Amino acid sequence: MKQSRRTFFKTGLAGSLLLATKGLHASTAPEVPELPKAAAENPFHLSCAGYTFAHIEGDKLETTLKTLQRMDIHYLCIKDFVLPLDADDAKIRVFHQKCAEYGVKGYGVGPIYMKTEAEVDRAFEYTRRVGVKVLVGVPNYEILPYVDKRIRDYPDIKYAIHLHGPDLPIFQDASVIWDKVKDLHPNIGMCLDIGHDLRNGADPVADLKKYHTRVFDMHIKDETDSSKAGRCIELGRGKIDFSAFVRMMRKVNYTGMCSLEYEKDMKDPYMGIAESYGYLKAVCKLA
Amino acid sequence: MKQSRRTFFKTGLAGSLLLATKGLHASTAPEVPELPKAAAENPFHLSCAGYTFAHIEGDKLETTLKTLQRMDIHYLCIKDFVLPLDADDAKIRVFHQKCAEYGVKGYGVGPIYMKTEAEVDRAFEYTRRVGVKVLVGVPNYEILPYVDKRIRDYPDIKYAIHLHGPDLPIFQDASVIWDKVKDLHPNIGMCLDIGHDLRNGADPVADLKKYHTRVFDMHIKDETDSSKAGRCIELGRGKIDFSAFVRMMRKVNYTGMCSLEYEKDMKDPYMGIAESYGYLKAVCKLA
Numbered sequence: 001m002k003q004s005r006r007t008f009f010k011t012g013l014a015g016s017l018l019l020a021t022k023g024l025h026a027s028t029a030p031e032v033p034e035l036p037k038a039a040a041e042n043p044f045h046l047s048c049a050g051y052t053f054a055h056i057e058g059d060k061l062e063t064t065l066k067t068l069q070r071m072d073i074h075y076l077c078i079k080d081f082v083l084p085l086d087a088d089d090a091k092i093r094v095f096h097q098k099c100a101e102y103g104v105k106g107y108g109v110g111p112i113y114m115k116t117e118a119e120v121d122r123a124f125e126y127t128r129r130v131g132v133k134v135l136v137g138v139p140n141y142e143i144l145p146y147v148d149k150r151i152r153d154y155p156d157i158k159y160a161i162h163l164h165g166p167d168l169p170i171f172q173d174a175s176v177i178w179d180k181v182k183d184l185h186p187n188i189g190m191c192l193d194i195g196h197d198l199r200n201g202a203d204p205v206a207d208l209k210k211y212h213t214r215v216f217d218m219h220i221k222d223e224t225d226s227s228k229a230g231r232c233i234e235l236g237r238g239k240i241d242f243s244a245f246v247r248m249m250r251k252v253n254y255t256g257m258c259s260l261e262y263e264k265d266m267k268d269p270y271m272g273i274a275e276s277y278g279y280l281k282a283v284c285k286l287a
Numbered sequence: 288m289k290q291s292r293r294t295f296f297k298t299g300l301a302g303s304l305l306l307a308t309k310g311l312h313a314s315t316a317p318e319v320p321e322l323p324k325a326a327a328e329n330p331f332h333l334s335c336a337g338y339t340f341a342h343i344e345g346d347k348l349e350t351t352l353k354t355l356q357r358m359d360i361h362y363l364c365i366k367d368f369v370l371p372l373d374a375d376d377a378k379i380r381v382f383h384q385k386c387a388e389y390g391v392k393g394y395g396v397g398p399i400y401m402k403t404e405a406e407v408d409r410a411f412e413y414t415r416r417v418g419v420k421v422l423v424g425v426p427n428y429e430i431l432p433y434v435d436k437r438i439r440d441y442p443d444i445k446y447a448i449h450l451h452g453p454d455l456p457i458f459q460d461a462s463v464i465w466d467k468v469k470d471l472h473p474n475i476g477m478c479l480d481i482g483h484d485l486r487n488g489a490d491p492v493a494d495l496k497k498y499h500t501r502v503f504d505m506h507i508k509d510e511t512d513s514s515k516a517g518r519c520i521e522l523g524r525g526k527i528d529f530s531a532f533v534r535m536m537r538k539v540n541y542t543g544m545c546s547l548e549y550e551k552d553m554k555d556p557y558m559g560i561a562e563s564y565g566y567l568k569a570v571c572k573l574a
Binding site for chain 1: 357359521524559561562563564568569572573
């Protein structure tokens, strides 16, 4: 494990020196690194929500990976536009190899919308075949009992319901999710999107404190306003108190991922992504 | 003054919403904003050293200004590749107008190399005609007495000697400059390049404390190592303790500019610039 982690970060460092290259092409099958133990100070890891790259031009996967390599970020929540839900095992293997060339590991999948039992089945099987332990889901309310049934067949998978803020009529914020899942299997919880939580008038710091036992993933962003009018903005320029949020992650010992989901300038998000990670890295050190 | 500042930041905000546009084309002559009073917490201002854009492709001035607008940074130290030393008053006026369209104000010029009395004369006149109060200079040792003579003719101009680290045989770090200028006119001092200071084995935090009365400008960067082998890297990834540095700027009440001078990936520096400003903004809030 120790050796594996060292090799991984060595790869990451070497890679970061190669500006806009095609990454390190290992001649043997690339090593897919284990998730490292937490950094000394923080129990959580910085990561990226794949949706950030939904509207960029060109090869979405390659650009995602080059960007994360340059940002020194090593964990990705996989959106289906880089790995389709019907990808077979060979395609999944190639996908993981490509990620590893850039020092990146897919840690979860989603968000995946599911309205039918068949879609729930497909999402769980996809998650299992991809080999990750976090499934970010967007289920309809009426399908939740079926999710609650099927989760028992996948004891390693956490089902993290995404919250949408005031734009959709379901799962608007963390407390809505909590009320819907608190009596279901403990592996059904939430992907705490702190921007949408704030836009619904909630307090992401207080919600993390209240609901942390069911927070399995996070979407990190900042917002111009704590209302429906709020728009995504570079971290530190908006209304979210990231210092308080990072301190709360430590306090509740959140050991999961903090995935930046940057939704501004989506055709040219690179500088906003970089400013946001820079800001977040400093907060993680100083908060 | 208050009105002017409000107008300025309004312009800045509106501008930041226009992604990669040509800025705000005022139909009347653009207002060149006054330097605002310091932010509530910090006596200094974030700014940019024009050299950062020395090796980019395309229109260097326009790209510099678009980048600063997007970063929400409003002060620029002007390098001669965007405003030549022999620019006449009309050219200087057009330059300031263009900066103002992007919410940017040139606050200083340089670094300017000077080996002869004629070059010293030309640099002082250029600074006066550009209308700024900071001249970042790279004089030879033997020309210093002449600088000391001429500075008396420009009571509004601070002459900030740039320090180079171990790469050049003169002005390697802050203490070398201090020894050379401490008995000269009090408006001769230094541009504290914290990266080169560190690369020469000095401690930028301690040097700011010791020499702050003669620190008139700064080049902010991070370095991979505190030796000649050190290379510029994104803020927060290297050896400099920015939290301690920001706290020292407050302690000595440094009221000047903190100009990012980013010297990595100089053909494609944008993500590194953005990550660095993001990091620095968080440190300025939390340190």
